[in-house]
Amino acid sequence: MELPSRLRWTLRLLAWIGLAFLYVPLLLVLLNAFNKSRTFGFPPTGLTLEWWRAAWRSEGARSALGTSVRAAIGATAIALVLGTMAAFAVQRYHFFGRSSISLLVILPIALPGIVTGIALNAAFRTVLDPLGIGFGLTTVIIGHATFCIVLVFNNVQARLRRMSGSLEEASADLGATGWQTFRMVTLPNLRSALFAGALLAFGLSFDEIVVTTFTSSPDVQTLPIWIFGNLFRPNQAPVVNVVAAVLIIAAVLPVWLALRLAGEDAASSRI
Amino acid sequence: MGYQVAADQGVALEAPVGRGASDRRGKISAFLAPKRKTRLALLLGAPMLWLVVAYLGSLGVLFASAFWTTDSFTGAVVHSYSLDNLREVYTQPLYRTVAVRTISVALLVTVLDALIAFPMAFYMSKVARPGIRQLLVVAVLTPLWASYLVKAYAWRSLLAPHGPLSWVAGGYTPGYGLAATVITLTYLWLPYMVIPIYAGFERVPRSLLEASSDLGASPYRTIRSVILPMVFPAIAAGSIFTFSLTLGDYIAVGIVGGKTQMLANVIYGQLVTANNQPLAAALATIPLIAIVLYLLLMRRTGALENV
Amino acid sequence: MRVTLGRVGTALAATAVAAVVVACSSSSKSSSPAQGASGQKPPSVPMASSVGAGEGALNIIAWAGYAESGQNDPKVDWVHPFEQQTGCKVNVKIGNTSDEMVQLMRTGQYDGVSASGDATLRLIYAGDVAPVNTDLVPNYKTISAFLKNGKWNSVDGQMYGIPHGWGANLLMWNPSSVTGTQDSWAAVFDKSDQYKGKVTAYDSPIYIADAALYLMATQPNLGIKDPYSLTSAQLDAAVALLEKQKANISEYWADYTKEVQAFESGTSVIGTTWQVIANTINGGAKTKVKTVLPKEGSTGWSDTWMISSKAKHPNCMYKWMDYIVSPSVNAQVAEYFGEAPAQTLACQHTSDKTFCQTYHALDQSYSNQLHYWTTPQKQCVNGGGSDCTDYAQWVTKWQQIKG
Numbered sequence A: 001m002e003l004p005s006r007l008r009w010t011l012r013l014l015a016w017i018g019l020a021f022l023y024v025p026l027l028l029v030l031l032n033a034f035n036k037s038r039t040f041g042f043p044p045t046g047l048t049l050e051w052w053r054a055a056w057r058s059e060g061a062r063s064a065l066g067t068s069v070r071a072a073i074g075a076t077a078i079a080l081v082l083g084t085m086a087a088f089a090v091q092r093y094h095f096f097g098r099s100s101i102s103l104l105v106i107l108p109i110a111l112p113g114i115v116t117g118i119a120l121n122a123a124f125r126t127v128l129d130p131l132g133i134g135f136g137l138t139t140v141i142i143g144h145a146t147f148c149i150v151l152v153f154n155n156v157q158a159r160l161r162r163m164s165g166s167l168e169e170a171s172a173d174l175g176a177t178g179w180q181t182f183r184m185v186t187l188p189n190l191r192s193a194l195f196a197g198a199l200l201a202f203g204l205s206f207d208e209i210v211v212t213t214f215t216s217s218p219d220v221q222t223l224p225i226w227i228f229g230n231l232f233r234p235n236q237a238p239v240v241n242v243v244a245a246v247l248i249i250a251a252v253l254p255v256w257l258a259l260r261l262a263g264e265d266a267a268s269s270r271i
Numbered sequence B: 001m002g003y004q005v006a007a008d009q010g011v012a013l014e015a016p017v018g019r020g021a022s023d024r025r026g027k028i029s030a031f032l033a034p035k036r037k038t039r040l041a042l043l044l045g046a047p048m049l050w051l052v053v054a055y056l057g058s059l060g061v062l063f064a065s066a067f068w069t070t071d072s073f074t075g076a077v078v079h080s081y082s083l084d085n086l087r088e089v090y091t092q093p094l095y096r097t098v099a100v101r102t103i104s105v106a107l108l109v110t111v112l113d114a115l116i117a118f119p120m121a122f123y124m125s126k127v128a129r130p131g132i133r134q135l136l137v138v139a140v141l142t143p144l145w146a147s148y149l150v151k152a153y154a155w156r157s158l159l160a161p162h163g164p165l166s167w168v169a170g171g172y173t174p175g176y177g178l179a180a181t182v183i184t185l186t187y188l189w190l191p192y193m194v195i196p197i198y199a200g201f202e203r204v205p206r207s208l209l210e211a212s213s214d215l216g217a218s219p220y221r222t223i224r225s226v227i228l229p230m231v232f233p234a235i236a237a238g239s240i241f242t243f244s245l246t247l248g249d250y251i252a253v254g255i256v257g258g259k260t261q262m263l264a265n266v267i268y269g270q271l272v273t274a275n276n277q278p279l280a281a282a283l284a285t286i287p288l289i290a291i292v293l294y295l296l297l298m299r300r301t302g303a304l305e306n307v
Numbered sequence C: 001m002r003v004t005l006g007r008v009g010t011a012l013a014a015t016a017v018a019a020v021v022v023a024c025s026s027s028s029k030s031s032s033p034a035q036g037a038s039g040q041k042p043p044s045v046p047m048a049s050s051v052g053a054g055e056g057a058l059n060i061i062a063w064a065g066y067a068e069s070g071q072n073d074p075k076v077d078w079v080h081p082f083e084q085q086t087g088c089k090v091n092v093k094i095g096n097t098s099d100e101m102v103q104l105m106r107t108g109q110y111d112g113v114s115a116s117g118d119a120t121l122r123l124i125y126a127g128d129v130a131p132v133n134t135d136l137v138p139n140y141k142t143i144s145a146f147l148k149n150g151k152w153n154s155v156d157g158q159m160y161g162i163p164h165g166w167g168a169n170l171l172m173w174n175p176s177s178v179t180g181t182q183d184s185w186a187a188v189f190d191k192s193d194q195y196k197g198k199v200t201a202y203d204s205p206i207y208i209a210d211a212a213l214y215l216m217a218t219q220p221n222l223g224i225k226d227p228y229s230l231t232s233a234q235l236d237a238a239v240a241l242l243e244k245q246k247a248n249i250s251e252y253w254a255d256y257t258k259e260v261q262a263f264e265s266g267t268s269v270i271g272t273t274w275q276v277i278a279n280t281i282n283g284g285a286k287t288k289v290k291t292v293l294p295k296e297g298s299t300g301w302s303d304t305w306m307i308s309s310k311a312k313h314p315n316c317m318y319k320w321m322d323y324i325v326s327p328s329v330n331a332q333v334a335e336y337f338g339e340a341p342a343q344t345l346a347c348q349h350t351s352d353k354t355f356c357q358t359y360h361a362l363d364q365s366y367s368n369q370l371h372y373w374t375t376p377q378k379q380c381v382n383g384g385g386s387d388c389t390d391y392a393q394w395v396t397k398w399q400q401i402k403g
Helices: A005-032 A050-057 A059-092 A098-110 A111-128 A137-162 A164-175 A179-209 A211-215 A223-230 A236-263 B004-008 B017-030 B036-067 B084-092 B091-126 B129-145 B148-158 B165-169 B176-201 B208-216 B219-248 B251-256 B263-273 B277-300 C006-025 C079-086 C098-106 C117-126 C138-142 C206-216 C234-245 C256-265 C273-285 C314-324 C329-339 C345-347 C363-367 C391-402
Strands: C057-062 C089-095 C112-115 C161-168 C168-173 C201-203 C247-254 C269-273 C290-292 C299-308
Touching: A005 A236, A005 B091, A005 B129, A005 B148, A005 B176, A005 C112, A005 C138, A050 A223, A050 B036, A059 A098, A059 A137, A059 A179, A059 A223, A059 A236, A059 B036, A059 B208, A098 A137, A098 B036, A098 B129, A098 B219, A098 B277, A111 A137, A111 B263, A137 A179, A137 A211, A164 A179, A179 A236, A179 B017, A179 B129, A223 B148, A223 C234, A223 C363, A236 B148, B017 B036, B036 B084, B036 B148, B036 B277, B084 B091, B084 B176, B084 B277, B084 C363, B091 B129, B091 B176, B091 B219, B091 B263, B091 B277, B091 C391, B129 B176, B148 B165, B148 B176, B148 B251, B176 B219, B208 B219, B219 B277, B251 B263, B263 C098, B263 C391, C006 C206, C006 C329, C057 C098, C057 C314, C079 C314, C098 C112, C098 C117, C112 C314, C117 C299, C138 C269, C138 C314, C161 C314, C161 C329, C201 C206, C206 C234, C206 C299, C206 C391, C234 C391, C247 C256, C256 C273, C269 C273, C273 C290, C273 C329, C299 C314, C314 C329
Parallel strands: C057 C089, C057 C112, C201 C247, C201 C269
Antiparallel strands: C112 C299, C161 C299, C168 C269, C168 C290
16 A cells, blocks of 8 residues: 555655756756856856866866875775774674774764864874874874774664674584684675675765865865865866866766665665 | 575676685685784784874874973074963963854764754654665765865855845845854765764664554654664764864865854864964864864764664 | 673773864964064074075965966966076965965965065064065065065064065045045045945954054044054944945955955945055956045055075075066066066066156055055054053954954
8 A cells, every 4th residue: 555645745745846956056056167257247248168188187176186085995995894894893893882883983984074083183182193104194194094994884783783793603513713704704794785895885985075184184085075175266166167067967877876885775885 | 505505685796706816815815814813913904004003193192292382582482391282271261262152063063963964864764665765865975075174165145134034034144153163064064973873763663663652652752762772872972073073174164164163163263373383282172172072962863783 | 691891982082182182282383473562572584695596396375376386377478488597496375465475474384475574574574474585586686675674674783585566555445336536545444325235345353453454534633543453442433434335335345356356246346455456356347447546545555575494495585576577577566466566677668658756666655555454453653652552452353343
């Protein structure tokens, strides 16, 4: 039996209004990528492709994109490892302080970016500088990984909660080593959770600006920092819109693909 | 035979590896098997080192500096214990006004996001056809990939005096200020609210809803008595993000907020403009306390299991 | 089976506490913007004695419009010729306010900065910049004499930078919304009610000086002699004026595109500006604006290129400093930005032959009338005593004004 049809129609309407709300500004971004006026006058005085040409030539944008991708991959990798380890520890064992772990793990993402940024900046200055590790891609990755851990942790923990330990025990009883069990029994079942966590971690790291401002160096420009610096230059702002438009269009495919690969219940991924 | 059992369970298995490698691995496994504490320590070690020592440690140093002062003549940080900064932060009317304003905006944004996200997630999970469902999830996740800065600037264009909104709304636009800030922040964090609520809805069995309507409950009653209690932890989980992200925002406010300033702007001002790190750290205790209180509150609702 | 991992738990907690204790006890004083009075010596920083080969890269902090590389207007580019001549690849970080620039220089990751007078002394006394060996900068000889050995760019006769240019903060308005000729700051202060909600102002505590300047002319009984030397009472009067102004403010601008956009969209119709912003707006198709130096006088800036004490590419920085004040380049910068060039010979290279006259580039008496940005200190910067308010107080007052 179906839900009452009036309810369904109301929900359908509200949902599509919500989606429209989400997409109208993005359509404006797309429009401004073709807008002749440098400062996004509306209605547009004319349409032009010149910003697309400028964006294509812009090596600043390209190198910033590359830096962002590298930082996001590094942060996601670390978050995957640490988040999974922590999730296993919390889910499969009982110990003192267990319930505080979820609180601790969420803290980096819950605290305002400026607080995390200042704290990490001061810490890097006092601890890493004497060791000769200057600010740069490494410090950016460390900063990003810190708040990306929670994304993997939550997804893996939620999945582990649904997987009883009996499968693993059975595997061990049958003679598999710990590593074999992990690789052949646990990992395939965790796959969608890991994918969901990795996708969210990548996206968060890719778009992060506040913590990055405090942990980066002048020659390591991630894409958001490049955008921040260029949104304030009259002739660069439309190029920024072009970059954003490309990102939106380009992101749809990988997101869809990742969700497909992750499996049917990855859609219930955890932030 | 073991493989038969495993296959029955639907678990994918590979052909067994050679004897040699499994011998060594087998020894490690055998060694570790009885030692629960060691295994736990190995699992917890790295993450805890990262989070507790590195992250909490740096936070600790930051907040310790709130007790220091700056030499009024040279501006250098003086490592002498004093409560002046904290006293100033908690008694000065300016900071109180800004803190109240920021927390109110954070709560308002959270409520607005919940109101918009709830029907969206309900529709996506229970009404939309399975084929569309995944597309809708992609549609909700995709805006997260458009740069936060660009989206804020898009709202600046939308709300401009002769911009698209006034064009459509017959010349009316709220302009840049607190209203614009609330609208923009609501917009920016909406996906972060939709996804957890959607996940929460996925755990509500369809049969429950059908049973409720079979028993004669109106849709409103079903939502109030069946769905809301089950989905509430998920809403709480989403609210953690909208609340904390709004509490710490200073960039979007600067873009659409006109002459409004929020708590993070004040912190940034004291840190960067005045180079008064101790005062900035003292100011940072406000969002810290607010967030910790909020998290503890949400933990009781079970939100942390749903995040 | 409940495994109490008390040992692991306490060990972790202890480590965290230990980390805090260690960090606290280590004397890591944050490098500070010392607000030293005259008489206070800046920290001794070594000065270069020769310029060697370029290091291949250069990281500088500049005001928007000072280091153009063709990105804003393909015809406006003096960075690429520099890169070709010297092989130093330039990374420019735009600083929107002096405060940002001071903060960025403090990180030690930049080689140089184009500092206004309200940043220079903070940098000098904090040891963030090195004294400049002017013998290594051949074009320095022909720089306007009145810019050399100023209170803001030198200590005890030692130069800490190479003067670059100077100019005034102007009053700008949109003639289609603001009727009549404007000639007074009253339009944005006492008479700003008529433009309710459409006035704009510079988003930095240094703007308090503009209010003080207005009070100098309209309320002489307050006894303000210099807009940067304000006693508590005088500061409060300026703050009261700004709080009244706030009701009519649309938004404060720190980055100049914000003001360009505000005027083009009609969010703002009148306010304080730099000439380059007016030039940018008038260069666009939508709006036309007018500017004037009001009769009460104005605050302004006198900018100096300074080299970091931790510069990783000092040779490239010296080459840049010499290049940017060479006659033809200084002329290009001055014309694009809309300021008076520091280089006297630049006047022969400007495309507008009356440029130097319009901007009074060689007129010392005119320059003396402007009140250049200076960092307020307890020891009054005009030498009038030691009961003046300092910059930290201005910052707090500025946040109070914004509310």
